[in-house]
Amino acid sequence: MTDRPNYITPAGFAALRAEYQHLLSDERPKLVEVISWAAGNGDRSENGDYIYGRQRLRQIDRRLGWLAKRMKAAKVVDPAAAPDRTRVFFGATVTIADEDDNQLILTLVGDDETDARQGLIGWGSPFARALRGSAVGDVRRVALPAGEKEYEVIAIAYPPA
Incomplete structure (x- = not known):
């Protein structure tokens, strides 16, 4: 721990x-x-x-x-109560695109509830750390096993309040 x-x-x-x-x-x-x-x-x-x-x-x-x-x-953090919905924080569902315009939809959740098949990535993962605080239009570099890759934030969504 x-x-x-x-x-x-x-x-x-x-x-x-x-x-x-x-x-x-x-x-x-x-x-x-x-x-x-x-x-x-x-x-x-x-x-x-x-x-x-x-x-x-x-x-x-x-x-x-x-x-x-x-x-x-x-x-326990309720993403529906997020005060700033224009940036990526805990519980945000983020649509990102790479240089080849391949899109991914990811939701930043707690490390105990991750499920890559459903697009749920842990808050402490390198991918989530790279996306934290970003806004629509920001380009973020993510260190992947195959090397670094850049992603642009296309959309940010939170659950309804």
């Missing part, structure tokens, strides 16, 4: 909380029941249900601990 704030959208925080609740109140109790049943069957050294159940229980407990830490450190 770093000392940076864990910015997250309200939807992202709700997703973390829903996963936490599901693991804690649904999956974990069912697994404990299976482990108890398997333990009652005798020899645990070759009992697949017991061994797998204990491994899965450790995975769930680690995930619950991680989710609890992330939710505790979360700073």
Whole structure:
């Protein structure tokens, strides 16, 4: 964990909380029941249900601990309440174009809610850092694995207030 704030959208925080609740109140109790049943069957050294159940229980407990830490450190920011909608800040959906006029639509979200397939990029990513504070018409240089590339900001949108 770093000392940076864990910015997250309200939807992202709700997703973390829903996963936490599901693991804690649904999956974990069912697994404990299976482990108890398997333990009652005798020899645990070759009992697949017991061994797998204990491994899965450790995975769930680690995930619950991680989710609890992330939710505790979360700073929920509602992009719909952005005061300046003319610049790229947290929660903005940005349309950018490269030199060949290939367009990308990206939304800057919390690092815990990134999904590149849906165009959701983490606030702390190099791409997002390059776009922060830019306005329509600004050209920004982004360091990519294949080398640096320039993108022009075409449009900026925020969720409705």
